[in-house]
Amino acid sequence: GNSVTQMEGPVTLSEEAFLTINCTYTATGYPSLFWYVQYPGEGLQLLLKATKADDKGSNKGFEATYRKETTSFHLEKGSVQVSDSAVYFCALSDRGGSNYKLTFGKGTLLTVNP
Amino acid sequence: SQTIHQWPATLVQPVGSPLSLECTVEGTSNPNLYWYRQAAGRGLQLLFYSVGIGQISSEVPQNLSASRPQDRQFILSSKKLLLSDSGFYLCAWGGSQETQYFGPGTRLLVL
Numbered sequence: 001g002n003s004v005t006q007m008e009g010p011v012t013l014s015e016e017a018f019l020t021i022n023c024t025y026t027a028t029g030y031p032s033l034f035w036y037v038q039y040p041g042e043g044l045q046l047l048l049k050a051t052k053a054d055d056k057g058s059n060k061g062f063e064a065t066y067r068k069e070t071t072s073f074h075l076e077k078g079s080v081q082v083s084d085s086a087v088y089f090c091a092l093s094d095r096g097g098s099n100y101k102l103t104f105g106k107g108t109l110l111t112v113n114p
Numbered sequence: 115s116q117t118i119h120q121w122p123a124t125l126v127q128p129v130g131s132p133l134s135l136e137c138t139v140e141g142t143s144n145p146n147l148y149w150y151r152q153a154a155g156r157g158l159q160l161l162f163y164s165v166g167i168g169q170i171s172s173e174v175p176q177n178l179s180a181s182r183p184q185d186r187q188f189i190l191s192s193k194k195l196l197l198s199d200s201g202f203y204l205c206a207w208g209g210s211q212e213t214q215y216f217g218p219g220t221r222l223l224v225l
Contacts, residue, residue: 032212034213036216042218042219043120043204043216043217043218043219044158044204044206044216045216046213046214046215049213089157089158093212095212100146100208100212100214101160101163102148102158102160102214104157104158105157106156106157107157
């Protein structure tokens, strides 16, 4: 079956540091890949996505490139801010009939200190 | 634009009591609807999904059930809560595209 593995947290950085959160996946076929972010006490928000190999998703300074050869979708940001503190989830989609199912990683807690 | 609502936001219930969590979506028709549970320190687990009124698929056997009485309403229920039912419950909707959009969640504590 499908699975997503992302680096265990927590990750603690100082403001303006470079961020990488690793994500690798196992899937049959050609899934789309997503990063979601969850701020404290809230639901999940879509951060970015990529639908095919070599696509780069980007939003709010975050980027991730769909690497089919390494089955990876690592999240990066050049300069993090305190407001980026949240839990980040990598996910892939798998279509079954008329419905898409998401498989999530366990999440990585990021804390950015001023 | 589409919005998704969940209530209540927080719920504390005794073991053995019933449960009803509600999710409604606005601004879209015939969405796919999903219930997830997020246990402390763990990822999201898909519990149920629905592609239409009255159509429910269960992903894992458990103490919970789901219903979709109207196109944009999705309800999560239990007849008797267990301690292990505690967690953060998230409802999501998706359309013809594969992206899912999540509600604010309900935090359930079973004592």
